[in-house]
Amino acid sequence: MDEVKVGIVGLGNVGMGTLTILAENQEQIALKLGFRLRVTAVCSRSVESKKLPAALGPVFQTTDWREVVQHPDVQIVAELVGGTAVAAEILDAAIEHRKSVVTANKELMAASGPEIWDRAIRAGINLAMEASVCGGIPIHAVLREGISGDRVMAFYGILNGTCNYILTEMEKRDVSLEVVLKEAQRLGYAEADPSADVDGYDARSKLVLLAALAFGEKITPSDIFMEGIRRITEVDFRYARQLKHSIRLICGARRIPEGIILSVRPALIPASTILAGVQGAYNAVWVKGEYGEDTFYYGWGAGALPTGVAVVSDLMRVAREIRSGSPERVSPFAHERLGGNKPVPVTLQKRAYFLRFRVDDRPGIIAKLAGILASKKIGLEAVLQEPCDTKRDLPFVITVEETSEQSIREAVAEMSGLDFLNEAPLALPMETAL
Ligand SMILES: NC(=O)c1ccc[n+]([C@@H]2O[C@H](COP(=O)([O-])OP(=O)(O)OC[C@H]3O[C@@H](n4cnc5c(N)ncnc54)[C@H](OP(=O)(O)O)[C@@H]3O)[C@@H](O)[C@H]2O)c1
Structure with a gap:
């Protein structure tokens, strides 16, 4: 032989x-x-x-x-x-x-x-x-060959095992990111400098490659909106649970009429979806094709x-x-030529949003926040507040109806100047249509 x-x-x-x-x-x-x-x-x-x-x-x-x-x-x-x-x-x-x-x-x-x-x-x-x-997930082969006859409309990936481990432990045990991160570092699941994982850089590099494979675009990291998980707290999971949602670091890529929207960011996803079931350091990619519709890929992302x-x-x-003697000549990017439609800014995205505030409580706060939302034509959906025996640094959540990322950013920027807020509002998109 x-x-x-x-x-x-x-x-x-x-x-x-x-x-x-x-x-x-x-x-x-x-x-x-x-x-x-x-x-x-x-x-x-x-x-x-x-x-x-x-x-x-x-x-x-x-x-x-x-x-x-x-x-x-x-x-x-x-x-x-x-x-x-x-x-x-x-x-x-x-x-x-x-x-x-x-x-x-x-x-x-x-x-x-x-x-x-x-x-x-x-x-x-x-x-x-x-x-x-x-x-360990053969996602390149899937996009390059397995479903290359389809037209990918969107995909949603959990591409960083360290972040998924941290988030799912926070959710299960109602503990802070700092506690789980320290444990993860002790167990060797997270680096001493965790920035590449928790700030989203590692996931962003992976999204560059998958988006190129799925859409035939020449993507650079700066095309991708990136937000890490550092601001997520155990409180956010409790409110997300009330809304029957979970929180994951989602690498999302979607066609909209104007082009492709790409982001790495923590998002609320319905607890009933297969993606929310991805626990611990596992990875997953959910691809939505125009013809073949949904396919889902799951396994170890490292090791x-x-x-x-x-x-x-x-x-x-x-x-x-x-x-x-015959090189396959199928590009590792699955397309003969890359480029054409550049990705479009994430500000064009339309979603419902979860807004979490930390305030020193006093009368009139909700009215003030609702006034800013109304001025941006953003419809308020619900106000959630856990029972709390202190009026200092009180967390509560407002969910809003579908609106553009641009409008939410403007509202958050205006709210950030309010003197009763202890930190800028946390705004997470709600991927309710998964
Ligand atoms: N770890 C994972 O689970 C995983 C999963 C997917 C992809 N990847 C990718 O796989 C690649 C390798 O990752 P890894 O985790 O195996 O890294 P690693 O454990 O740090 O291993 C890197 C290896 O490269 C060697 N090396 C570094 N500089 C060298 C040089 N100048 N000349 C010769 N050898 C050199 C190191 O040598 P010494 O041993 O002598 O220091 C070491 O053996 C990376 O691109 C990573 O992103 C890793």
Whole structure:
């Protein structure tokens, strides 16, 4: 049985998970391919400390990634380093040496994926990036192939497992974000600097890639409205529950007549929906097609082995192309050409909103807030206030009828100057139409 040879750069979580699967599952993989995938070279800065699975056989090991890319026995390079600096050099060098690349790197692909793909096409090699979004969920394959005959109208994703873990723990246990975040850091679910997760950056990079795949648009991170979860409190979950809703960090992408609206933000979603059932560090993507209607994808968004499965599956696809001598030429972005309709500002979005206030209570507060809403032609839906024995820093909620994000922003800006508010109102869209 012949073989296709692979070089792996980066032996961290994903790199070691990938090697484990390539070693332990090699017979199944060979059975599926009709030939073997053989790891011929690996690299990491501390390669001497890594314990490679014995079943891989002899493997060239180095601390210099160039020696993997240039190795005459490496046909596919897996870049599992991360970040945008060294990783970009590795991809550039692989393309220059006409070696196909598999990457798990959402950050790099979100920043410059379409340009890298253009260069890959010109070099006649392939570029695969299934692991870059939703680790173990094959959402790229779904959008690129599985439902490519459909026209995606919208999708809603829970794409950051750390945020979903934090929010669902807050909801279950009625505790603050700070408490859960500290626990998550202790358990290794959250980084010491949690900003990439809780402020939405990680989810935004993933949304860039999924939106490009779903809509064929060239998206940049600045096209996406982003708000993290830091302002969500346990009180918000209690009020959301009264409204039969839950709160999740939702990566949303929707066609409207003017274009595509993209956002990463905490939102209220009906508690009865399948998306609200996504608990803990799981990820999910709910796609709404014009013809096939609803499809839903669920699984681990990270982790050495689930992400390793995505990397190995990409290696198998690329290896098949190398063996058949016919590169698939299906863009990892699922469209021959990206661009055309630019995304439109989120201010065009129309939604019902949940407005949470913290006030030092006194007569006339509701009338004042209602007056501002009325002046923006925003219809008030309900006022919710839990029984409370203090008049200081009292939280309560007003829900309003469907209105534009622009109007809500104007109202919130005007309200923020009121002297009885302890902080600016928190405005969350209500995704009632899911
Ligand atoms: N972790 C997940 O669950 C997950 C899920 C989906 C996608 N991803 C993506 O997968 C990629 C890898 O993530 P990870 O969690 O596996 O990261 P990681 O654990 O930090 O591993 C990174 C690896 O890259 C090596 N490395 C860093 N700089 C290098 C250099 N200049 N030369 C050679 N090797 C270098 C490190 O070497 P040393 O070990 O010697 O330090 C380490 O082995 C990232 O793009 C990430 O976004 C991760």
